[in-house]
Amino acid sequence: MQYVILGAGAAGIMAAKTIRKTDAQGEITVISTDTQVHSRCMLHKFLSHERSAESISFIDADFFEKNKINWLKGKTVNKLDTVKKTVFTEDGNEIGYDKLLIATGAESFIPPVGKLREANNVFGLRHLRDAQAIDEMAKNAENIVIIGSGLVGLDAAYGLMETGKKVSIVEMAEQILPIQLDKTGAFEYQKRFEKAGASFYLGRKAADTLMNDEGNVSCIVLDNGEEIPCDLVIVAAGVRSAVAGMDGEGIVIDRGIKVDDYLETGAKDVYAAGDVAGLSGIWPNAQKQGETAALNMCGKKTAYTDRYAIKNTINFFGLVSMCIGVIVPEETDTVVAREDSKEYKRVIIRDGKVVGVLLQGDISHGGIWQYLIKNQISVENIQKNILDLNFGDFYGIKENGEYQWNMS
Numbered sequence: 001m002q003y004v005i006l007g008a009g010a011a012g013i014m015a016a017k018t019i020r021k022t023d024a025q026g027e028i029t030v031i032s033t034d035t036q037v038h039s040r041c042m043l044h045k046f047l048s049h050e051r052s053a054e055s056i057s058f059i060d061a062d063f064f065e066k067n068k069i070n071w072l073k074g075k076t077v078n079k080l081d082t083v084k085k086t087v088f089t090e091d092g093n094e095i096g097y098d099k100l101l102i103a104t105g106a107e108s109f110i111p112p113v114g115k116l117r118e119a120n121n122v123f124g125l126r127h128l129r130d131a132q133a134i135d136e137m138a139k140n141a142e143n144i145v146i147i148g149s150g151l152v153g154l155d156a157a158y159g160l161m162e163t164g165k166k167v168s169i170v171e172m173a174e175q176i177l178p179i180q181l182d183k184t185g186a187f188e189y190q191k192r193f194e195k196a197g198a199s200f201y202l203g204r205k206a207a208d209t210l211m212n213d214e215g216n217v218s219c220i221v222l223d224n225g226e227e228i229p230c231d232l233v234i235v236a237a238g239v240r241s242a243v244a245g246m247d248g249e250g251i252v253i254d255r256g257i258k259v260d261d262y263l264e265t266g267a268k269d270v271y272a273a274g275d276v277a278g279l280s281g282i283w284p285n286a287q288k289q290g291e292t293a294a295l296n297m298c299g300k301k302t303a304y305t306d307r308y309a310i311k312n313t314i315n316f317f318g319l320v321s322m323c324i325g326v327i328v329p330e331e332t333d334t335v336v337a338r339e340d341s342k343e344y345k346r347v348i349i350r351d352g353k354v355v356g357v358l359l360q361g362d363i364s365h366g367g368i369w370q371y372l373i374k375n376q377i378s379v380e381n382i383q384k385n386i387l388d389l390n391f392g393d394f395y396g397i398k399e400n401g402e403y404q405w406n407m408s
């Protein structure tokens with residue numbers, strides 16, 4: 001059996017590992033634009049100079065050799081023929097497959113604002129090569145503007161501030177981390193970033209750019225006309241699934257590559273997993289999808305049921321937060337919150353069930369909330385303050401490892 005995997009990220013590597021465990025004899029080829037396997041979640045540690053490029057790898061140095069996997073690194077696939085079961089690389093190679101996994105992840109989205117897309121000093125932060133280019137340019141940059149204050153934008157800001165750089169962050173929402181946190185939780189981080197020297201422009205959009213003779217953006221112009229001088233711009237305004245060249249016959253591309261419950265695309269024997277499938281944009285889900293797709297590729301029919309699970313863990317300046325499920329409550333939801341000097345907790349209840357939770361400062365009972373949300377357990381009969389739930393409220397763990405709920 002000839003297995004081909006496009007991508008050496010969270011999904012692709014997990015798929016390769018799973019195939020090797022399941023099929024000791026099959027031939028596995030991984031093809032990736034990346035020349036080095038790395039964790040995107042650790043790119044800020046590279047920017048802050050706390051980690052080298054090598055030390056943000058998440059596999060052993062002999063991973064490919066040990067698992068008898070052929071890795072074609074630094075190769076980009078730009079065409080698929082799902083009828084002839086062949087993939088084509090930009091540099092003219094053709095590779096046949098019996099089973100194919102597309103795990104090409106996502107690319108930074110650079111909005112068509114002024115000359116952001118053409119300028120030499122504008123970068124997304126998605127790949128190690130982006131971080132390396134940013135790091136190089138940051139050496140001589142005094143003013144760095146970051147567009148977007150989600151996790152990626154703040155990762156970039158944090159990493160660069162650790163090296164002593166001055167950063168200004170533009171965010172069109174009225175708060176930072178608008179997808180992850182509510183205003184109260186976000187403000188705790190804003191204060192810490194500001195104390196460390198960052199400037200925020202909240203409720204503002206980047207509307208235009210001023211350019212210098214070298215083809216660099218020298219100023220970001222905001223929608224109120226204000227100008228922020230800059231030598232380097234990082235755009236962290238969202239991503240798009242990396243689907244270029246993946247439109248082989250049968251493959252349907254919407255927000256990402258459409259897959260069924262077994263992560264198979266509309267083309268027979270072609271699967272997709274991770275950010276490219278657009279089901280979620282986080283590391284553990286990409287891994288789970290890689291594993292599930294691999295099992296199906298090996299003929300072990302396994303459904304991917306975990307389509308839920310928006311879960312984010314945030315840690316800047318030693319303040320940790322976890323948010324699971326719904327962030328913005330609907331009018332008819334019940335919101336229970338408590339804040340003191342050490343922690344902030346907020347729970348959103350809809351129709352008697354928890355649909356979202358935000359923990360800040362102390363995330364030690366995160367597993368309980370995740371369980372309640374995922375399994376849609378009614379909390380209507382709880383006799384105590386819901387914010388005080390702890391592991392003692394579960395009387396045991398079932399044989400399959402699930403918590404046994406004590407109060408239903």
Ligand SMILES: Cc1cc2nc3c(=O)[nH]c(=O)nc-3n(C[C@H](O)[C@H](O)[C@H](O)COP(=O)(O)OP(=O)(O)OC[C@H]3O[C@@H](n4cnc5c(N)ncnc54)[C@H](O)[C@@H]3O)c2cc1C
Pocket residue numbers: 006007008009010011012031032033034039040041042043044075076077078103104105106125126127151152155242244245273274275276280281282283284286313
């Ligand atoms: C800065 C940053 C911080 C993050 N922090 C967190 C975090 O704290 N927690 C969390 O859960 N998630 C985080 N994420 C998201 C997480 O990294 C992704 O969800 C995860 O990497 C997705 O894995 P993937 O395998 O789908 O794609 P990727 O990891 O992006 O891997 C895609 C692979 O495909 C290859 N590729 C792409 N196109 C082609 C092509 N045409 N031909 C050949 N190869 C190709 C690439 O080279 C790469 O090897 C972060 C992301 C970024 C960018």
